[in-house]
Amino acid sequence: NPHQRVLTWTTFNRTSRSTVWYGTERLNKVAYGDHGTLFTDGGPEKRSMYIHRVYLNDLEPNTTYKYHVGSELGWSELFLFRTFPDGYQWSPRFAVYGDLGNDNAQAMGRLQMEAQNGQYDFVWHLGDFAYNLEDDNAKVGDEFMRQIEPIAAYVPYLVTPGNHEEAYNFSNYDNRFTMHSNTGNEAISNFFWSQNIGPVHLISISTEFYYFPKWYGALQLDNQFRWLEADLEKANRPENRARQPWIIVGGHRPFYVNTYIDRKLQTAFEELFWRTGVDIYMAGHEHIFDLSYPVYREQVKGKSFANPAATIYIISGSAGCIANISEFSAWPPPYTAKVSGEYGFSSMTVINATTIHFQQINHEQAFFEVVHDMYITKEKHGPYH
Ligand SMILES: [Fe+2]
Numbered sequence: 001n002p003h004q005r006v007l008t009w010t011t012f013n014r015t016s017r018s019t020v021w022y023g024t025e026r027l028n029k030v031a032y033g034d035h036g037t038l039f040t041d042g043g044p045e046k047r048s049m050y051i052h053r054v055y056l057n058d059l060e061p062n063t064t065y066k067y068h069v070g071s072e073l074g075w076s077e078l079f080l081f082r083t084f085p086d087g088y089q090w091s092p093r094f095a096v097y098g099d100l101g102n103d104n105a106q107a108m109g110r111l112q113m114e115a116q117n118g119q120y121d122f123v124w125h126l127g128d129f130a131y132n133l134e135d136d137n138a139k140v141g142d143e144f145m146r147q148i149e150p151i152a153a154y155v156p157y158l159v160t161p162g163n164h165e166e167a168y169n170f171s172n173y174d175n176r177f178t179m180h181s182n183t184g185n186e187a188i189s190n191f192f193w194s195q196n197i198g199p200v201h202l203i204s205i206s207t208e209f210y211y212f213p214k215w216y217g218a219l220q221l222d223n224q225f226r227w228l229e230a231d232l233e234k235a236n237r238p239e240n241r242a243r244q245p246w247i248i249v250g251g252h253r254p255f256y257v258n259t260y261i262d263r264k265l266q267t268a269f270e271e272l273f274w275r276t277g278v279d280i281y282m283a284g285h286e287h288i289f290d291l292s293y294p295v296y297r298e299q300v301k302g303k304s305f306a307n308p309a310a311t312i313y314i315i316s317g318s319a320g321c322i323a324n325i326s327e328f329s330a331w332p333p334p335y336t337a338k339v340s341g342e343y344g345f346s347s348m349t350v351i352n353a354t355t356i357h358f359q360q361i362n363h364e365q366a367f368f369e370v371v372h373d374m375y376i377t378k379e380k381h382g383p384y385h
Contacts (some may be wrong), residue, residue, distance in 0.1 A: 098284015
């Protein structure tokens, strides 16, 4: 929302009211929350912390604001963010990746640099954080949040849950982040949500509902699917597609990988994606860059990224974690367009209704290289049949 931001931070003591001072020149406006939500980690020490959330609701579009957060007891450093332009005819730029931890965080430095340098409007982390948020009584989670502060204090840090967030019913993940839908489809926040940003409709789903039934049984799985189906059908209506022609779905686990197909997820979602014309499904989990041709029911629907005749599947799961790069097949299946085993992340610019510029950035320590550069173009968005 070009008029709104939500700021989330943590203190280890109860404070006076959660407060944000902000403004374009001076810190002359103020917004308040409550005293923070008490979160207790599930580990043996039962460490507690207060999660503060404050909404800024009266922002001007396309404007840079300075701010600091805290309370009368003390303030953060001074940060800044720029609000989104109004309307849908602008070109969002974002970094998207999965599987980024504290140790071996290969892409972290570049992401911090580029976020602060204004190269992205937002970033999207497709699950597997910190390795793991709950480790060492959630001190690893604290450290991870400190490491992403140089990104998340400047641009919205969108999140999707992965298998590594599973502990104590995903409670560290659910408490430490703040996600919403702005599309009129209420979400189970942080687990599934959808956002209209410029000409793109983004949807995040939890693939983990299919893998950790101990926390939910079939209930969340069913909730999510009904929500997703309604969200996609609405997004695909002509009047909505006229504003947001691109539909990108993100989830932690991939469907089409050069070494296997996730049959559970394929069975659950592929037909829905086909029928509602999902342009791209983005995932992490496998620690590689893996790009599919347009594919449906394992059938390659042409080897072109100009007017693709089915959903394209992209894995960008090599931002950097303690486990190394995943193995990949020397003889990939026909649906595999490209596989790369370098650390890095994806950078996307949704230029307009017809064109997306996609780059896979290899970033290992100080070494930088664009390993894949392509344009995805589409004259007409909608169902594939
Ligand atoms: Fe994973």
